[in-house]
Amino acid sequence: MATSSGSKSFGLRELATVLFRHKKKVLAFSLASLALGVLVLLFAPRKYRSEARLFLQVGRESVRLDPTATTGATIGLQQSGRDYEINSAMEVLKSRAVIQKTLERIGNDPDLQSDAPDINKGAAVVLGNLAVPGGGEGRSDGSNALAKAVMTPLHSAIEAVRSIDEISDQERAIIAIERNLKAEAEYESTVISVTYDADSPQLAQYVLDALLEVFREEHTRLHSTTGSKDFFASQRDELQQRVDGTMVAIRDAKNRMGLASIESRRNTLENRVSTIQLARVSAMQELQSAQAQIDRLEDQIAAMPEWMPTTKSVGPNTGADTLRSQLYALQVNVMNLEAKYNEDHPLVQSARDQVDEAKRLLAEERDERSTTVDAVNPNRRELVLSLAQTERSRAGLEARVAEIEKQEAEVMAMLQQLNGYEAELDELERQHEIAKSNLIRYEQNFEQARIDEELDRQRITNVNVAQQPTLAQKPVSPSKLIVLGLSLMLASVGSLALGLGAEKIDTRIWSQEHVERGLDLPVVAVLPESRAYGTIPRGP
Template sequence: MQEISLNPLMRDRTPMAAPGFHGAAADAPDLRDYWVIIRKRQRLIAGFLVAALGLTALVVFNLTPLYVARGTLLLEAETAPILDTKTPVNAPEVSGEHDFYKTQYDILQSRSLAAKVITELDLADNPLFGGRPRDPGLIAGWWAAAHAWIGQWFTSSNKAGDQPGQSGVPSSAIDAYLARLRIEPEYGTQLVKVAFSTPDPELSARIVDTHIDDYIRRGMELKADTARNAEQFLQNKLAELKDRVEKTEAALNAYRRDHGVIAFSLDETGKGQMLEQRLTDLNDSLAKVETDRITLEAQHDLIQQGAADALPAVMQNSLIQSLKQQVAQLAAQYAAMSDQFNPGYYRPLDDLKAKLDQSRTQLAQEIDRAAKSVESDYGAASARESMLEQEIANVKSQALALNDASLQDAVLVREVDASRNLYKSVLERVRELDVSADAPSSNVSVVDRAEVPRAPSSPRKLLSLALSGFLGLAGGVGLAFFLEFFDDRLKSSEQIERELRLPSLALVPDFFKLMSNGYGGRRLSSRDPKKLLEGAAADSAKSPPARTELKDVMVVAADGHSPAGELYHSICTALLFSQAGQTPKSVLITSAVEGEGKTVTALNVAIAFAQTSGSVLLVDGDLRKPRCHEILGIANHAGLSDVLTGQMQLEEVIHHPMAGLAFLSAGSDCPNPAALLGSGTMRELLARLCEQYDRVVVDAPPVMPVSDAATLSTMADGVLMIVGAPTSKRVVRQACAKLRYVGAKIFGVVLNRVDTASPDYYLYNPYTSYYSRKPSAPS
């Protein structure tokens, strides 16, 4: 089933969400939301803007006009000239142009330069610099007093501020002078502007020119003083350096004489180079001897192990090899003959044995001779190796001694050379100072002299007003959004759908206020609207009216075609379509707290149902503070509580205030309303009433103060939540959460007592004009 919006006041024309609605409205605000906030707070914004413009106008139109004169200087960074008379000997280099320009800017704003200008122009008696003040006017006087008072909090107190300093000028006059002086560097160039502001244009120009002249003159004087000081310093330094040269030369000669060092022997091509070549040759020889020794040592180890046959000298000796072959042949012959004959009985065998022994003896002698030769060579190689190592150590000692002597000698030579060079440099500088003493120079030149300004530079009235207007508008808008951000009230259907995740069934305007402003063409009643609001819509239990006429609050019964009547009919229609499959039989009407208008809404909804949906029963379920009987003018001697306790029968306490509408009052007081309403008897009674009547409307107590509404909500088909326009979102969210926790079904929310004149809503007059037309009689 398609859902439709029946609320004539809703700005949103999208179809109304179902009771299970979860976020049909967009969470992200659009530009229209911001525009609505601005329109709603337009008086605050306008007041902020007017206050800012008024205060600015009051100040700028009463301030004394100031004239600013400007002069331009060219500052060239200090460089080392041909005749450098500025930099003393051994002075560090300039760290950079940035430091130079910053230094010059500080000099231009120095107190000593300001005191010099004040003295030269006799400005100490001028009211601008601490002299006898003239009448500044009311606003200017206030401004000056405020400025002085604020300045006390940001500057250290100085009781001697008006006393003359070392320059003879009071400190207060120098402070006032520097406050009006501005140094304006033109970054990216070597130009700087000197600006000064006073109410007198000619005085401003004269002060700027004097300030520039004194600055240039001071720079030249400083350079002259520096040159004189440098010359005196260099003269003293020259005498010291001359004595230093003589002492270093004497020390060098004494060292060479004591250590027997000849200057040429320290040359790279002299004795040092010879020792280096000798050491190289010895190392090469040692390497060769070590190789031979290692080889012979290996052969020596073979001899010690009894393996002399493996010596290269043995294996390469032809005689030994021949003897080995002879011994092998004789041993073979002897072995063969021994198999046939026995030794001692066969003479040829004995002769062969003697010959074999003789060959073996000769072979052993030759091998022993070769081994002894190897041992001899090994001993000779070891001795030569030791001798070469000792020789290398001696040469190294000589080289090290020569190095030590040459290093110390080089140190002394460098000292002598440095002393001589420094002496020559200082001597040359002294001669340059004598030549350039009468040639002063300046790296500062005047590009533009100050001109007498024709128009004041401040206050800039139009700019100040424009800027204050912009800031006032921005501040007003910011304050409006700040207040809106902390405004925790529900004011529109979009907020209900976004904050509560529930459909907004209707926005009920403040009809009494609306009609009193002339919307709709006629009034709800002949009575005073303010009294009607107090007696009917307030729904407050603190001071209930003694009796309220039926037509005062039951606007549906008074005129079903009135704007209020049509609105309550739309609420009934929305409730009929709020449940899929079948229309709800019982509706519980409640609010988060008291005073929201739930009782008036319950009465008018019940009457609207009675006019369109057959028999309707209105039950006053607020056993603690019942109100329905007072509005209907019916006595509350017996009612719901009496039926639940069994003291009365249902038929005995039902009233019929109008056709189609039955009413069951709260009844007599009971000690425990919560237990009575939560009993099974109440559930059975409500089911019975739903069978007897087409619709049952229950006016329940507020949700937050007591638990009665939460208990009754589980018995009804659904709940209609009434929210007063100024109610906090947090309170309503807690009430809805409390109902959801017990399983109640919330059909929707009705926002009550809405101010339709607010930019949060469309103006109500098109709807009221439509509803105010009476239907024409059939022709």
Template sequence: MPANGYSNCHLWERSRQKMRYQSYESPITLLDILSSIFRYKWRAILVSVLMFVLVIAGIILYPKRYQSEAKLFVRLGRGSASMDPATVGQTIAIQESRETEMNSIIDLLESRTLAQRVVDDIGSERILRKYAWLERNLEAVSDTISGLTGPFVSQVDGETNMPEIRPAPASDALGLDASSDGEASSEQVTGPGQVAADSEVEAETMAQPADAVDFDAEMRKRYELAINEVGENLRIESPKRSTTISVEYRAREPRLAQLVVESVIRNYRNMHIAAYQSQGALEFFDNQFDQQQELVAASEDELRQTKNENDIVTVRGKQEELQTALTDVRKMQIATDAELDAMLARVSELKASMQNLKGEIVSQRTSGIASNASDSMRNRLYELEIQEKELASKYVSTDPRLQRVREQLRDARQIASEQPKEREQSVLAINPVRQKLENEALTAQSSVAALRAKQAALEKQRDGLLSQLASLNQLEVDSQDLERQITVARDNYMRYASKLEESRINAALDENALSNVSVVGAPTIRYRHVSPRRSLLALVGACFSVVCGAMVAILSDYGRNARELSVIRRAEREAYLRRLQDSRDILEHPEALESRQQRLGTAHTETAPTEPRLDERAADTPDNSSDDDQDGADALRKAK
């Protein structure tokens, strides 16, 4: 009985350990995941909240991007339907699809040359300027790291002696002159002079201070970064079977995005015009036109000289007409001279008559006009008479005051008696006869000036007629050879004139940036950012936070299970070693079996009420006993 108790207790313990070991090695189910999350729910909630806060902070600090968009419409214009003025001879029609033209336009819009022109137009500093707090701090950290590692990098660069690549201007990238859009410059071709210039530039660069060289390298680096920035954020899209092109650009500020799109359209139109230009056609036709013009003039001069030398006049009617006109002019000159003499005599007579006439005469006289001075004097006389009567009634005749008043009265009466009784007023006016003579003299002088001018004009006209009569001899053709030369020269002259005019029209259209690419939608400016999409990112961040919390809970439970599994394995190893030792002790000392069975039976009796039944465990796990347990049981039976 004790041996049976020891065996049952041992088998129950082994089956319990096997069940736990197999539960750890079984596949993870959804119930295990939920139990792990529930077991570490507070840890999962804390991690989820922290991750969501970090996601929200990242969304807020993430740099905003603003988008500007423009629409281009490619119509069938002179670039694809017209003929090059330099084309001569017979031509054949070539069918070229619009898709090829659209692909070419998109390729030019996505080219690095266009991006380089945009950077030259706007500036690398404006394009690379940071506005977000996160970008500014990251740039500051990058500058700090570059400052710490700068000397070492400079030393490595000096040891490698790698040649520096300097960014060329946008106009040089196409081999075009910067002074004119699309015109080729012969100075762009590399030759001995160009090699010498490069050597001089390299020598000047080597002679510059180290700080200046580092500054130039930094500027070139930022220039390349700006070009890459434009190329990465510029999107060119065109639907299939459509002639519209969408130009989109995303930047850190709305105005910058609009400026870049405007610069892209402006520079592309120049590139488009330059691509369809016939280089040097205008200069060629201009030179040929001048040469043919000189040839025609030389032939005509030779013909004119021949007629003048031989005094040849073939246009008889023209000669008679000129002779008649010359006779009329001479008659008019004679009549003009007579009129001029008569008018001069009239002017002299009028001047003599004006000298005998006065310039002003009395036109009106008025009498009986009141005088303010006489009236005032008479009033004063009345006052003195009244004063003399008052003093005579008061004083004697010898009184000095009376005598003084009487003396004043006597003087006043004398002055009043001397004044005229009536007053006359005269009005002077210009002599109308003299004025009329002066007007006639002025008119006569004007007629004299007009007759003299007419005389000069007739003289000039006579000289002109004589000159025309002399030039008439230059219109005769001396020989058929000269006529043939003139005819051929004029034909070539007209042909080159037509080609030159076509080239000038194309040049004028190119100068005014007129092409078959039209801007149907101007670059827009949107003050609402298009990136990042905060609502979508917040939703994704919330899901990511929940997943992170669940993963932390699962990993925490997995770590706990791993620790328990290691403890179980160590306990199994110790139990196995202990069983081997017990089996060896039983074989060597059989008398110790009784005491051990009693001890195990007592322990089994004490623990039986609290431990589950072995038969129930065995029913649930019928094959949980191992070969080691069976060997232990056989060893116990043999020992018994």
């Protein structure tokens, strides 16, 4: 008779009944699960972990820029702001380039007994195919021959799967290091914890030690600029030549200008200008005073007569006597002409006119004549002499003013020329100062580059190994607690699932409740369980 084993209510009692009903299966599965855990603990490959700690102190890589940078020689740094530096260091540590150089470093170990290329020898060491120098096998598959025998088929299966997409041993070694390498740092901490897992403690320590050496070299290389020393040396020599050239140009310019110092020459010319201006003011004052005196003398001379009478005498007028003699002679001549010519004759008329004119002149003449003797006015003469002297002084003052103005113009021209010289010398001195300051800066940068190169050559960096790679003999996997926990979980959960599944697919009738629920009919009688009756066969 076929019936369903489902029920409308299912409690702990029914669950216990089901598990007890299938106790053999449940017990077998539980034992198998525990046995599997034991096998894993006995024969699973061990993983050993080597741990190292790196301390990134504040050093030249943290607080400086390369001398070739244009933002300055140093940058500010706060301790709380170094997260970027820690993260960058961890990224470099886990980079493929560092891992590949680690394989080369391992392969360069002279203690490795192999004729393969360096990087292939490093890959063989990482993959456990070549013994680690100094003792220890590359791969550990257990502690006895039985474990090795058990793991051999597993390794063969793994190799068969890998052969599907065949890759080189070098690539497999890089993938293995990437998978087993861990680097982490606590928040606001400058200590980086680096771990590497391998099949033996010696291999884990050996690989991690080589990795840290390569990382420190790469960290130093990344924080240096190749060729900066030669660059600054060439720039320094070029700037030295420029400084020497500007010094020669300044010297030649001063020799051509005929001066030693602009300031001293300017002071001399300014003193001369002041002296000349004072002299010009004094001369102008004297010239104005002289002109005023000349005007006053001219006014006095104009108001004063040039001559002054000294004596006066009275005597006969000899001129009147002479005029009378001439009149008598003219009258005689008229009488002679009238005797010869008639009265209308021109000669007669002309002679008569001469006689009339002589009579008129004679009538105007006095019989006595007074004579006065005049002499030069001495006062006026003194004034004239003073005027001449003052005019000479004025002429001298005018010549003096003209000479002073000429000298002032010459000095001002010299000052203008000096200003041009000053602009020329200032430009030369500015070029000299720029070249000199650049030379000093490049000298400092060259010295800094030389120091950095020497520090890099001696591998002095701010990455210090706070803890060397450890040699831990205790494996980190498989974990006994985890394997035991998983075995117990698998035994319990698997047994429960197995019991319920077996109950689900079982069609046999185990109780009168099964009959009543399956047929929906009441049970009238129950036959006792006995060997004589056997078991009720299963329905189709």
